[in-house]
Amino acid sequence: MMKDKIVTADEAIALIRDGDSVSCSGFVGIGTPEELIAALERRYFETQEPRDLTLVFAAAPGDGKERGLNRLAHEGLIKRAVGGHWGLVPKLAKLATDNLIQAYNLPLGTISHLYRDAAAHRAGSLTKVGLGTFVDPRNGGGKINARTSADLVRVMEIDGEEWLFYKAFPINVALIRGTTADPAGNITMEREALLLDAQAAAMAARNANGLVIAQVERIAASGSLDARSVVVPGVLVDCVVLAPQSAHPQTYGTSYNAAFSAEIRVPIDKIAAPVLDERKLIARRCAFELPLGGIINLGIGVPEVLGAVAAEERVLDHLTLTAEPGVIGGMPQGGLNFGAAVNTQALLHQNQQFDFYDGGGLDLACLGMAEVDRHGNVNVSRFGPRLAGAGGFINISQNARRLVFAGTFMNRGLKVAIEDGKPRIVKEGQTRKFVPAVEQVTFSGALAAVKGQSVLYVTERCVFRLTADGLQLTEVAPGIDVERDILTHMGFRPIIHDVAVMDARIYQARPMGLAGALLDLRLTDRLSYDAERNILFANFEGMAIRCADDIDSVRRVFSSLCSKVGRKLALIVNYDGFQLDESLTDVYFDMVAELQAKHYTTATRYTTSAFMRMKLGASLPSRNAAAHIFETHSEASAFLHRRPHAVVKAAA
Template identity: 55%
Template sequence: MKKNKVTSAAEAMALIRDGDVVTTTGFVQSCIPEALHAALEKRYVETGAPRDLTLIMTAGAGDSKGLGTGRLHHEGLLSRVIAANFGRMPKVAQAAKENRIRGYNLPQGVISQLYRACAAGQPGLFSKVGLHTYVDPRHGGGKVNTLTDEEIVKVVDVDGEEWLFYKATKIDVAFIRGTSADPSGNISMEKEALTLDCLAQAMAAHNNGGIVIAQVERIVDDGFLLPKDVRIPGILVDCVVLADAEHHRMNYGVQHDPALAGQIRVPVTGIARMKLDARKIIARRAAFELPPNGVVNLGVGAPEGISSVANEEKVTPYITLTTEAGAVGGVLASGSSFGAATNADCVIDQNQMFDFYDGGGLDMTCLGMAECDQEGNVNTSSFGGKLNGCGGFINISQNARSVVFAGTFTAGGLEVEIENGELKILKEGRSRKFLKLVEQNTFSGPYAKQRSQPVIYVTERCVFQLTKEGLELIEVAPGVDIERDILPHMDFQPIINKPILMDRRIFLDEPMDLLSDLLNLKLCERVSYDSDRNILFLNLEGWQVRQKSDIDDLRRVLVEACEKAGKRVNSVVNHDGFRISEAFYDDYAEMIEYLMEHHYATTTRYTTNAFLRLKMQEALKKRGLAPHVFERKEDAHAFLERHDMFNAAMGEVEEDNEAAAAA
């Protein structure tokens, strides 16, 4: 006889003992086993047991007002928390801040992957994620207070490289969630927005001799579920709890949305446009960084707007948006549905998504920022006396090929006005974001520089770029004065060379034709030819190389222009505001080498960016090319004039020699 595993929530909670290690699923406001959290809270309030639990969780799972894991705040219920996010359980976070419980704030992806290590009986996880941040034991080891003394993160050397080793914590109880269950405990997830880590969590608890409690919304007969529809096999499940509709919402704001569950596909043309405010300005500017045919992750807050902008600009088909929760493709959801996607291509488990991210699969990410300092360090985890947690920020920011941090320039009451394509600051925010030193280091600027990772910082009024020398102001919004609207509201002086204007289209409430920029459809408009002087002028001001295909597009446009000229040309290139990742300098130099061999008589370029000049010179010299990279436009043109005079003089000498020989 098969055992019927369906039981009440109270009976399931009675199996939890004092001191147990409990893990629970959920992502922000989605896929939370609310009935299980409520039942555990009820048992503790009524009986005082179980006590001194350890809670392990990946993303925050709650509404920040007491639901989800926020229910577990009662004194004595928890003695230790290992989590990526504390912000969605503020009373638990406060207990940690006040040294009433021990706590660790570890990267979301690390916790997610540790479930697999626990399931496999491994002692822990090796990862580079967290190096040189507050998770690094040389900078705190992820401990959130002085009460927390055990080291669970170590720096280790493997073949001369630094790694972090994260110690696995064995799990006694796993709270998971699905849609349907049969009496044998087989679980399907047809109406869930995400699958998260439920399988790995169940396996980790089961293989440790613990118990697995699954919350579902319906019970079906044995044999009803098709084998490939079962996401957690019944061999791993001990208790199945049938939840009522209120405790089994898709998320706190949505009872059920079949489009988010992947049950249907819906038209997305009707998605409401964002109003033109500071948040949309930031999203619009960040959208210019999107890599065509690339894979992108968007964080919570200001970055969420990029998905809406991409849809509005009809860019969505040319990029693949993802969330760390496991959604791939489609239009990313926001608000209470954050983490899910409408019309997703697929949904994979959270730990597998972090494998993809950690391995370098992300072409770009856009993440929020609470604080930033002159070294380019960013804090999103602990600021203003609030323990928020890092979430997936560390995994994502350290491993994406390019990073955009996005947020308002100041916080707390900022008011702006956009009029006639210009930005006006009506009321400054109460809190500064650009500080001499961040309160906690969630992203290491020096480590990013060490690895030549491209990083920019986008606000509504200006854009900064991480350089070898520090944070450089590279763009300023129309209508914004640097001395009035930027410098007085920073705690440090950024590097200022020759910042350019942010694209005016960003500040007009009409389509930007972003697709043309991303696909380089108007790149030919940056090229002009003076036939009288035989000079090909290339204006790359504000243009950037996001990927190698951009260089291929530029080569094609230049070759076409040179062939139209019908002879070798002299080239002058404006590189002011031009951006290129270090990974592409050699490809760029190879293009110049090709043009010199086939189409150019000579070429010269100019930029006020000293670092760009240096890197360009190095790349060209490496290929045996004379760099001819100048600081000023005048110097570049003067070089061409000297070159023409030299060629003319050499031509006269050659003619004289030929005449003498003939005589």
């Protein structure tokens, strides 16, 4: 007969032994098994057992005060802790910084991957994540205090390249959370906002002959669960604990929101726009870096506001926002709801998300910054006795194609007012953010400069860019005095050459019209003008025309460039992979014919798509626009060169 695995929290926790290595799921309050954690604390208070546990967590399961792993911050109960983010478990962090327990801070994504390594009995995880940061063994190896001596990270050279090897360690107990369980221990997560690493951690404990305890909010009859909905199969689970609703909120900020679990979609245009304060000013400047059609990660803090700005500016449909615990698409949330999102396209397991991130899947990441030095190094993880931890910051910042750090120019107490379209510093912050040397390197500016990574540092009053020689001041807000408002408050002098004025639209009360600006910028990047031959090359490969605004953008950008040239020119367009909404066909080709009659001596177009060649060939002649359509670039160019008068006449 099938074993009934449903027990009380106390019965399950009684199975944990002295010295066990206990992993605990949770991202802030999402997926945090509060009932199990409380039972473990209760048992320790009543019996002084178990003792000397090793606690493993990727993202800090805590609220920054009393809940989550803060409950387990007791000498004797915990001997060692390995965590990705510590900022929301300050009581546990204090044990670490007071040198009372052995403690490590490793990248969140790497800990997620170590669960899989432990499950498969692999030696560990080999990655470049952490090179040049405090996790690099040459800079401390992620050890938090003097009491911590064992090396979990080492440098390896493979084919002349440096890598970091993170040693795997056994997981004896996995504390996880789901929505529904049956008596056999099969776990579904239909009401959870995230999947996290529940499956990988359970597998790691099971394959170490350990113990898996799952907290759920409801019990289903045997055989009634859809096999495709089961996230953690019963063969991995030893005990199921039914928790009261008070110990099973969806997040620490929200008891339950059906949009967080994708039960419903919500109208984004009904979400209130953020107030125009210094945080929104920074987010607005960051918004000009958004790559339309790109995949983006938003970190905690000021970057959270960027999602709301994108929604207000009606550009969310052109972006795919993501959050590190596994969210793809939609609008990520902030505060104690951080990690959840509404209107998501998909949810990945956390370790899968970091596979994607580590492999360079992000077109842009916008992250916070607490300290920055002249070399572009950033610290978000350690400030004297305060241990914040890196979380997923190292994975994300090292591997995103483009990177924007966002934060106020000064810390503590800064107040900014907007007057006549300019920022005014009402009250200056009390501590510097731009310092001679950061206390801990969470992001290596030197490593990013060598790789040629594009990095900006955006504040409410100025913007810096990372160069091979260090930080360069590139933009200043209108009305801001460089010497008085910037250099006086820095611990070093940045490189200063030509400094531009930040876009005035950032400091206006109404929306910025960002959609049009980004569409134009995206299209401008696709154009290349050869003045010597008077030929304009347009790369429409993979471009999509989805709405009338897209067509208006094409008209504006082409008209602007051709007007600057001042004479008619020859055009070559790559239409490979081009997508045109059927309802916009007539409007689009009317615009193309208009531009051709006004600005081009001749135009050739090419695409490997027979369908698109047919469409172009049918649509242009009917509008009295010559249709020279080819399959390859070389054929299109050859045709142009067979008609030299088209170019020479224009250049004459």
